[in-house]
Amino acid sequence: METIHIGILGYGEVGRIFAAGLQSVSGVGALTAWDRKLTDPASADADVLRAAAGHAGVTLGDGIVALCDQATLIISAVTASSTLEVAQQAALYIRPGSVFLDLNSASPGTKQQAAAVIEAAGAHYVEAGVMTSVPPYGIAVPMLLGGAQAEALAQTLRGWGMNVQPVAQRIGVASAVKMCRSIMIKGLEALVVESYATARHYGVEQLVLPTLAETFPQIDWSAQGAYFFSRVVQHGKRRAEEMREAARTVREAGVAPLMASAIADKQDWMATLAAQGLFADISPKAPWQDYADRLLAQFSPD
Template sequence: MPLQHLGLVGYGEVGRIFSAGLHGQFQSCAVWDLKFADPATGAAAQAAAAAGVQALPSMAALCTQSDFILSAVTASNTLAVAQAAAPHLRPGTVFLDLNSASPGTKQQAALVIEAAGGRYVEAGVMTSVPPYGIRVPMLLGGPLAAELAEHLNALGMDAKAVAAEIGVASAIKMCRSVMIKGLEALVIESYSTARAYGVEDYVLPTLAETFPSIDWEKQGAYFFSRVVQHGQRRAEEMRESARTVQEAGFTPTMASAIADKQQAVADQARTGAFAHVGKQATWQTYADALLAARKP
């Protein structure tokens, strides 16, 4: 598969990690992000340049010079990115959609890209990217999935084709998200409430007794930190998980509630409730910040 010019849409955490890990394996590597045009976040373009990645001024510029595009944006922008890229795609461009979206959303995006002459592949990224970098496990779907997986693995990635149809990989990812993001939401609600009543020293040992393989102190701190840092992105992903449940014909009672909890923490983070909390903080410090932010 002769892919030589990499383009990334989105220069957030995932975009930065993938561009850093892959730019040396392509003849060119460029990135475009909406925040490049915002004076308040314009330093992001400078950061990309400093990392050896070309920051471009528009989606059109990115598509014009890329034969392999990775879309790594928030879940709510999945379809919008495909629609924005489609008019500018070079014929045969491979469009790898890394975003956490429902099978239906991915299918809509695929139709847009394929109609424009591109070759769409969906990806379900199966765990947090930072610990793994470009080796993060991902599942691929679409007619080109098997061929692309072989190519990506040769680049040092960990890709597995699971279906020639669009939607299967995303269904796997979204069903998993209900559990993982749900655990985050449950821990935050349970721990913060226990902290409010002063009973955490009784609650956590009972969890350890029931699930002894989990370090509930350490896992709690990790869950809090990830939601505080990425709650908005997680809330959007859970809305797509709710859409996935609806597409299956069920009422997304749990997925919707999880989205609400993730959004609530994201809203607190936006107001500065965790501004004083360090990166290596305990869960108790995060919970205390939520307690301090309670309304009378």
């Protein structure tokens, strides 16, 4: 690919960051973004997306059909639960020979299904395992790539300042790495929320945290707790969807996903409380105690 027209499917946090980072890169002929929320132009969500795009100077397309017809590189940055559905929609209109880069946090089996429909349409599917939070890295966030075209695409992306590493030609390897890591990271978040809030209830947090520091002295457990609480409150819904895909990954391996499923439930529980406004007036940089106290006040007996 020489001059590349990029189409970004999904204009949420990740889509916005990638759109902003790639729109002025040398070799990109044009960049268009699209999000299904734009199908209802009168909705508040659509207004937010249009305002964000206007502020960033990003062009919002006229729909998935036009985006797929124009783009030679399509980047899918939707929610985990929409991974396959969006690939199926794109396959109906994608240009043969174009590349579909799937950033979504989905199981190897889901990625393999998505790859099958894209490649049946004559395009190339490359999976990406995004290995940490996109902010503050932006488009330089570490990513693992998989697929027959992973190495060729990696050369282009590196030229744009992206941090990508091809790991396999077989679809599913990169996503397996991502999902196994997610079980640990999102699991730690869920454990911290539950452990710290319980310790706070019994008034023993000043005894519990030092014992954690003795075992893992390289971690500032108070600061890490604050970060974990804030991330779950802000992104619990997305994390819950990812963990359901992680549970699918475990199930595909023939193992009962008891822990991954419980982590998804915990993340979803916090997301529901956040959506109800329980933490609305708590700063993302607040200490973990503020979040724990709000939880305890909500559920403690009168």
